Amino acid sequence: MKTREENITIPEKSYKKITYISEDGREFDRKNDCVEYEEKKKSEEIKKRDVHFFVDYDMPDLGSIDWYYCETEEALDLVLSEHDTYTTWKNLDIAKVGEWFGILYEDGGDHRGTTTVFSLDECKKQFEKFIKEIELIEKKNDK
Numbered sequence: 001m002k003t004r005e006e007n008i009t010i011p012e013k014s015y016k017k018i019t020y021i022s023e024d025g026r027e028f029d030r031k032n033d034c035v036e037y038e039e040k041k042k043s044e045e046i047k048k049r050d051v052h053f054f055v056d057y058d059m060p061d062l063g064s065i066d067w068y069y070c071e072t073e074e075a076l077d078l079v080l081s082e083h084d085t086y087t088t089w090k091n092l093d094i095a096k097v098g099e100w101f102g103i104l105y106e107d108g109g110d111h112r113g114t115t116t117v118f119s120l121d122e123c124k125k126q127f128e129k130f131i132k133e134i135e136l137i138e139k140k141n142d143k
Helices: 029-052 072-083 120-142
Strands: 001-010 011-021 051-059 064-071 086-089 100-106 115-120
Touching: 011 029, 029 051, 029 072, 051 072, 064 072, 064 086, 072 100, 100 120
Parallel strands: 086 115
Antiparallel strands: 001 011, 051 064, 064 100, 100 115
């Protein structure tokens, strides 16, 4: 961030005006606004570069799960902070850099909601196990 100072004189008054300039040249009157803008731009760049995202994959009986793959620790922190509302986390340790994970948020109504993290690898294993069990039952029934 850069700053530009100007001396401004109005009859009987003189003051210094400071303009805050973001890295991309956008100008702000308040430092806080400039810092906030630059942080948002940085977050957007990280998300574009390091976060792969599938929106709202609907799981029967579970609801809508957002699936993520984060390539850096910074990207993972960003994704988790976006979901870090007034909530109780379940399985947070599953969310890791370099692995697909899903996030399901369940609204708690007037109370704290619940955010559950799912491992894609674990979901695949459970589904494969389920399919094998079905195949065994079908083989039994065919005899």
